[in-house]
Amino acid sequence: MASTEQQSVESIEEKLDNSKISEEENLEQYLTFLMAEEEYGVDILSVQEIRGWESVTPVPNSPKHVKGVINLRGTIVPIIDLRAKFNLDAIDYGPLTVVIVLKVALGTVERVMGIVVDAVSDVYGLSLEDMQTAPDLGDHINTNYIQGLAGVDEKMIVVLDIDALLANDMRSQAANVSVH
Amino acid sequence: MSIDLSQFHQIFYEESFEGLDSMESCLLEIDCDDADLESINTIFRAAHSIKGSSGTFGFADVADFTHVLETLLDQVRDGSRKLQPDHVDLLLQSVDCLRAMLGQLQAGETVTTGHSTELIAAFNAILDGKEPVSGAASITEGTSDTGASGSDGGSGDSSADEDVSEGESTWQIHFIPDVNVLRTGNEPVRMFRELQELGTLSVTAILENVPGFGAIHPEECHLGWDLILDTTASRAVIEEVFEWVVDESVLAIDELAGMFAPLDETPDGTQSQSPTVADVVIEEQSGEVVAETSSATVQPMITTEAVKEESSPGGKAKTKAVEATSIRVGTDKIDSLVNLVGELVITQSMLGQLGEEFDMSHVAKLQEGLAQLEHNTRELQESVMRIRMLPISFSFSRFPRMVRDLSKQLEKKIDLVLIGEQTELDKTVMEKIGDPLVHLVRNSLDHGLEKPAERIAAGKSDTGTVTLNAFHQGGNIIIEITDDGAGLNKDKIRKKAVENGLVGEKEALSDDQINDLIFKPGFSTADSVTDVSGRGVGMDVVRRNIQELNGTIEVRSEEGKGSVFTIRLPLTLAILDGQLIQLGEQKYIIPLVSIVESLQPELDDINHVAGGCDVFRLRDDYIPIIKLWEIFSVEPVTTDLTKSLLVVLESGSEKVALVVDDLLGQQQVVIKSMESNYKKVEGVSGATILGDGTVSLILDISDMVRMAGVFHKDSKVVQMKDRHKAA
Numbered sequence: 001m002a003s004t005e006q007q008s009v010e011s012i013e014e015k016l017d018n019s020k021i022s023e024e025e026n027l028e029q030y031l032t033f034l035m036a037e038e039e040y041g042v043d044i045l046s047v048q049e050i051r052g053w054e055s056v057t058p059v060p061n062s063p064k065h066v067k068g069v070i071n072l073r074g075t076i077v078p079i080i081d082l083r084a085k086f087n088l089d090a091i092d093y094g095p096l097t098v099v100i101v102l103k104v105a106l107g108t109v110e111r112v113m114g115i116v117v118d119a120v121s122d123v124y125g126l127s128l129e130d131m132q133t134a135p136d137l138g139d140h141i142n143t144n145y146i147q148g149l150a151g152v153d154e155k156m157i158v159v160l161d162i163d164a165l166l167a168n169d170m171r172s173q174a175a176n177v178s179v180h
Numbered sequence: 181m182s183i184d185l186s187q188f189h190q191i192f193y194e195e196s197f198e199g200l201d202s203m204e205s206c207l208l209e210i211d212c213d214d215a216d217l218e219s220i221n222t223i224f225r226a227a228h229s230i231k232g233s234s235g236t237f238g239f240a241d242v243a244d245f246t247h248v249l250e251t252l253l254d255q256v257r258d259g260s261r262k263l264q265p266d267h268v269d270l271l272l273q274s275v276d277c278l279r280a281m282l283g284q285l286q287a288g289e290t291v292t293t294g295h296s297t298e299l300i301a302a303f304n305a306i307l308d309g310k311e312p313v314s315g316a317a318s319i320t321e322g323t324s325d326t327g328a329s330g331s332d333g334g335s336g337d338s339s340a341d342e343d344v345s346e347g348e349s350t351w352q353i354h355f356i357p358d359v360n361v362l363r364t365g366n367e368p369v370r371m372f373r374e375l376q377e378l379g380t381l382s383v384t385a386i387l388e389n390v391p392g393f394g395a396i397h398p399e400e401c402h403l404g405w406d407l408i409l410d411t412t413a414s415r416a417v418i419e420e421v422f423e424w425v426v427d428e429s430v431l432a433i434d435e436l437a438g439m440f441a442p443l444d445e446t447p448d449g450t451q452s453q454s455p456t457v458a459d460v461v462i463e464e465q466s467g468e469v470v471a472e473t474s475s476a477t478v479q480p481m482i483t484t485e486a487v488k489e490e491s492s493p494g495g496k497a498k499t500k501a502v503e504a505t506s507i508r509v510g511t512d513k514i515d516s517l518v519n520l521v522g523e524l525v526i527t528q529s530m531l532g533q534l535g536e537e538f539d540m541s542h543v544a545k546l547q548e549g550l551a552q553l554e555h556n557t558r559e560l561q562e563s564v565m566r567i568r569m570l571p572i573s574f575s576f577s578r579f580p581r582m583v584r585d586l587s588k589q590l591e592k593k594i595d596l597v598l599i600g601e602q603t604e605l606d607k608t609v610m611e612k613i614g615d616p617l618v619h620l621v622r623n624s625l626d627h628g629l630e631k632p633a634e635r636i637a638a639g640k641s642d643t644g645t646v647t648l649n650a651f652h653q654g655g656n657i658i659i660e661i662t663d664d665g666a667g668l669n670k671d672k673i674r675k676k677a678v679e680n681g682l683v684g685e686k687e688a689l690s691d692d693q694i695n696d697l698i699f700k701p702g703f704s705t706a707d708s709v710t711d712v713s714g715r716g717v718g719m720d721v722v723r724r725n726i727q728e729l730n731g732t733i734e735v736r737s738e739e740g741k742g743s744v745f746t747i748r749l750p751l752t753l754a755i756l757d758g759q760l761i762q763l764g765e766q767k768y769i770i771p772l773v774s775i776v777e778s779l780q781p782e783l784d785d786i787n788h789v790a791g792g793c794d795v796f797r798l799r800d801d802y803i804p805i806i807k808l809w810e811i812f813s814v815e816p817v818t819t820d821l822t823k824s825l826l827v828v829l830e831s832g833s834e835k836v837a838l839v840v841d842d843l844l845g846q847q848q849v850v851i852k853s854m855e856s857n858y859k860k861v862e863g864v865s866g867a868t869i870l871g872d873g874t875v876s877l878i879l880d881i882s883d884m885v886r887m888a889g890v891f892h893k894d895s896k897v898v899q900m901k902d903r904h905k906a907a
Contacts, residue, residue, distance in 0.1 A: 057875040058766065059854075059861050060812035069858065071869045078858040111857045169859075 027125030030150075032157055033100065033117040036088045040117075041124065041150070041159040046102050048112060050120055053097040066169065067116060072101065079114040080169060091118070104166045113166055124157070126150045131159060192233050193286045197279070199226035201577065204275050207268055208580045215256070215263045223271070224253040230278065238420070242281055245296045248303040249274055255307075267306065272581070274299050288377050290413055350436040351411065351418060356386065356404030358428035363399055366425050372407070374421045379411025404430070507607060509567050517563050524556045558848075565755065568608070572650045572659070573601035575614050579621055579648065586625050593632050593643040594625060600650040605657050609729055609749055613659070616722040616733075620661050620745050621646065623718070628665035628743055638740060640664065656773065659747040668737040670694045695735045699723040730865060732882070756851060758868070758878065760844035761827065763808050764815045769849055769868060769878040776828040776835065778843055783822050794821070796837045798828060803835045806888045811863060817841045831881045836888075851878065863887050 030041035056068030056079050065084035069076050079099060083090060099114040131148035145165035150157045203226045206219040231246035249271065255261040277295050284291050353375075357368060375381050386404035396402070409418065415433060422431055531549045534542055576598050587594040605613075629635075629644035636642050647662040670691065677683045677697045701720040726733045731749035750756070750773075758769035785797045786805070794805040805826070809816040818824060818841070826837040849868035854861055854877075865880035 055874075057867075057877065058814075059858075059877070060814065060864065061862060069854070069867060069875050071873055071875045074852070074869065076852050076854055076857060076867045076875060113857060 027127050030124050030126050030157070030159060031100070032121040032124060033098075034119045034121050035082060035086070035117050039121055039155055039157045040082075041126070041157045042100070042102065042162050044123060046104070046162050048101040048103050051099045051101060051114070052095075053093045053099055053116065063169070070099075070114065072112065072114075075112065077101065077112050077114055078169070079116060080166065081116045083116070083118075085165075102162055102166070105163050106167050113169070115166075124150075124152050126152070126157075126159070189237065189286075192237055193282060196230050196233070196282050199230050200275050200279055200282075202226055204272065204581055205577065207272050207275070208584060210263070210268060212263050212265050212268065217257075220253065220257050220263070224250065224257055227253055239285055239291075240420075241291045241293050241296065242278065242285070245274070245278065245281070245300060248300050248307075251307060252303055270299065270302055270306075274303075290378055290411075290417075349411070351407075351409045351415075352434045352436055353407040353409060353418070354404075354430070354432040354434075355407060355422070356389075356430040357401055357425055359400045359402065361401050361425060361428065364425075364428075368401070368403075368405070371421050371425075372405075375407065375409055375411075375418070378413040378417060379409055381410075382408045408436075507567070507570075513563065513567055517560070517567075520556065520560045520563055524553075524560060527552045527556055561755070561848075565606075566604075568606050569604040570607050570610055571602045572605050572610065572657075573598075575605075575610055575617060576601050576648055576650075578614075578618070582618070582621065583625065583646065586622070590626060591631060592625070592629050594629060595643055595645045597645060597647040599647065603650040603652060603657060605650075605749070609657075612725060612729055613747070613749065616725045616747070617648075617659070617661070619718065619722050620747075621648070624661055624663040624665065624743070624745075628663040628667075630666050634666075638666075653748075657749050659749070661745040661747075662742065664742040667739040667741055667743050668695055668698065668735070670739065673697050692736075695737055698735065699733070727882075755848055756878070757846065758849045759827075759846050760870075760876070761840040762842040762844055763812075763840050764817060766814055767844065767870070767874075767876045768808075769876050770827065770829070770838070771865075771878065771881070772846060774829045774831065774881045776830050778825055778827045781821055781824075781826050781837075786821055796826060798835070798837070801835065803828065803837050804888075805837045805839060806884065807839050808884075809839075811884060811887045829881050831885045834885070836881075836885055838884075849876075849878070 029044040031044045031047050032039050032041045034040075054070065056070050058068040059066060059078070062068075065081050067079045067081050069078050071077075081090075093116070096119040097116060098120050099116055100120070101112060101114045104111050104113055131150045133148055134143040134146035135149075136143070145161050147159045147161040150159055203223050206222050210216065210219050227246050227249045231243050231250055234240075234242035234246065252261070252267065252271075256263050256267070274296075277299055281291050281293075281296065355368075357366070358364075361368065372381060372383060384406045386406060389404065390396070390402045411418070415435070418433055419426070422429070425431075527549060531546075531553065534546055534549060538546070579598070580596055583594050583596040624646050629646070630638065632642035635644065645664050647660070649658075649660040649662065651658055673694055674683070674689070674697075677694075677700070678685050680700075682697060682700055683689065699719045699722070723733050726747055726749070729749055731747060733748075734746050735743055736746070737743035757772040759772050759775055761768050761770055781796060787795050787797065787802070789795055794807075795802045796805050805821070807819075808814070809819070816824070816839075821839060824839050824841055825843055827840055827843070828835055828837050851866045852868055854864065854867050861877070863880055863884045864877045865883070866878045867875050868878060870876050
């Protein structure tokens with residue numbers, strides 16, 4: 001009797017293992033958006049919501065790409081202009097301009113930030129194998145925040161590592177503590 | 181059916197800690213020559229009820245220990261024994277020890293009994309009529325490191341003592357419960373959890389007796405278990421887990437030889453021995469580290485993993501987290517809340533009725549209703565905030581004991597005076613102000629007050645006085661720590677500051693500026709590092725902690741007469757009265773408490789000082805003008821000062837005038853953190869959400885003043901020049 005029970009446990013474990021494998025085979029979903037005719041992707045699990053552009057409260061003495069803060073249902077959320085962050089030419093915000101609200105992990109803490117992009121494009125399933133690592137662009141260009149490049153229907157999508165991209169904007173500068 | 185006692189554990193801990201607190205305060209007040217029967221009774225009752233309830237909950241270590249305490253107290257109470265100062269000391273140490281034991285229990289750790297066993301022995305010696313002459317010394321030493329005895333485990337049960345082994349041992353437990361074990365309300369899983377708390381547990385189920393599926397009854401248990409437990413606990417402790425089921429079950433508990441049982445089977449016996457020794461050594465070392473940290477309270481907790489895992493500070497931190505979850509609220513506060521909510525409901529139904537058949541003739545009624553709603557909301561808000569308020573005695577209560585201990589250690593005679601203990605303060609502020617206060621009081625005792633001989637030589641009474649005074653002033657709570665000691669030695673501070681390069685050798689400094697130097701990082705003038713203070717981590721940390729609470733700290737001192745440290749804190753962190761101001765297109769909030777007055781300046785009153793700094797003559801004072809558009813790089817409506825408004829602000833003891841475009845309304849704002857999703861922004865203490873849903877930033881006045889650089893002599897000129905160039 002005991003042996004049958006052990007067997008059933010084993011079979012369940014086997015199924016679990018199988019499901020893990022099939023999960024790996026599953027494609028990961030990425031939300032893509034447009035910016036200066038290029039398509040960028042972010043892991044859809046880190047996207048909290050997508051909002052239209054609304055006016056923000058500027059933060060004094062912040063870097064140029066930090067547009068300001070908004071009130072997102074009672075919490076203060078910083079908004080970052082990705083065009084400015086990538087040193088692209090600024091454009092006027094139009095009706096298609098959207099803010100993608102992302103959950104960003106900084107160490108063990110999770111923070112909420114918004115990025116301003118030209119328009120939201122699509123959701124694709126990409127497998128990690130399809131993704132190529134970003135080419136080395138020399139010393140001058142930092143590719144840390146590019147998770148990889150993926151091709152979909154003749155297009156190239158730059159998949160961004162959101163945590164690496166935005167972590168610097170959330171860290172308080174230690175230099176603030178000035179010693180006279 | 182047994183009742184799940186664990187649901188009462190939290191209450192037990194709270195009551196016991198309260199009991200210990202009252203024991204401690206009574207012990208501190210007691211006068212041995214003329215012992216007040218009432219206080220002795222209070223101490224006795226507290227000990228008795230801790231003994232009773234810990235017995236009920238099965239915490240035998242605590243119960244046994246308190247039993248000895250109680251025996252002594254009983255003799256004192258019926259007059260058959262006279263209370264000696266030694267006894268009071270011993271009792272105070274026992275209070276500490278009990279607190280540590282209960283803390284460990286609360287954190288779900290194994291109780292360490294090394295200290296309590298020592299104390300029990302000392303008590304027994306007294307009870308047997310032998311005064312513990314030699315014992316007392318060793319025990320006094322023991323007090324500083326309660327919990328250092330992390331390496332010896334087991335229970336204080338004298339019968340179990342022989343089973344106590346150094347370090348961990350491995351137990352093999354073979355457990356087949358009766359088929360009806362679940363019906364009797366004994367859940368094996370719970371026992372295993374209990375075992376898990378004792379150490380590392382691995383469980384293997386024995387399935388041999390499980391019948392066919394059709395024959396299984398859901399309330400019957402056919403399983404058995406083989407358990408391997410690595411623990412420091414003794415056999416008695418393990419047996420206790422199975423106490424309720426042992427009669428009906430097959431139970432065998434065997435000790436496997438030592439911690440490295442598998443290794444012992446190999447012929448190389450030496451190898452298996454040496455790691456065990458090393459392990460014990462490491463544990464002892466971590467115990468020492470603990471002792472050190474606890475004596476240096478304000479220093480950040482050492483985060484060595486060994487310390488965290490093995491010994492009590494980790495447990496203490498956990499305990500704190502658990503404590504923070506509950507708060508005791510007076511019934512009067514609750515009653516007033518219930519009343520207010522009732523009123524709110526009435527107002528709401530009135531407005532609802534009005535809305536159903538509304539026409540313009542009802543406008544006056546609507547306005548009245550809304551006014552009432554506003555009134556209700558505000559009162560409700562105030563009452564809710566009041567729930568978080570606790571009298572500052574919670575923070576002050578630790579000082580009598582501390583002063584008593586330190587006065588012995590430092591060989592000084594000290595009187596502690598507490599004033600305004602009933603002043604209420606927000607719970608979060610209270611929690612964060614504790615450590616800075618301890619540090620300041622320690623400093624006053626160690627550096628401030630002189631030794632009796634020096635005091636007499638200086639013509640003062642040999643007993644020094646430290647006064648803690650708390651009171652409300654405006655929207656702030658003020659805590660003053662006053663000592664009548666030597667005061668700050670200005671020459672010494674100056675010399676030290678010059679050595680450290682904090683000030684130039686020939687720089688002219690006012691007395692206040694010199695005193696302020698002690699708050700600079702890395703500044704300590706103590707000639708030698710003592711146990712109490714002088715480690716150089718100190719006043720800067722105190723100031724930073726206080727600034728984090730939006731508070732300020734200042735020191736006034738007169739050499740030979742003493743010093744006064746004044747801490748100014750906001751009553752609450754969540755809400756503030758703000759003045760909305762306009763600058764260009766932006767709206768900012770200035771905390772109303774820092775505004776002195778607002779006015780339109782005349783051209784004659786504005787002077788340009790060389791270097792580009794503008795000053796404004798306010799009656800007889802010249803105060804520097806801070807242009808917000810310069811420090812925040814915002815486009816203002818006008819840069820013509822005569823067309824803008826000046827808001828005179830108070831930052832610390834200095835005044836500044838802030839130029840703004842317009843003053844808007846005053847309102848209460850809820851403070852939202854910028855740091856939760858972004859980072860600290862210079863000059864901004866937080867943000868709030870205005871009525872229209874937009875975000876407005878709250879100005880941090882002292883930070884802004886620092887940014888403008890008006891009070892920093894060397895940096896001022898350069899910074900202002902730069903800004904002018906930029907503008």
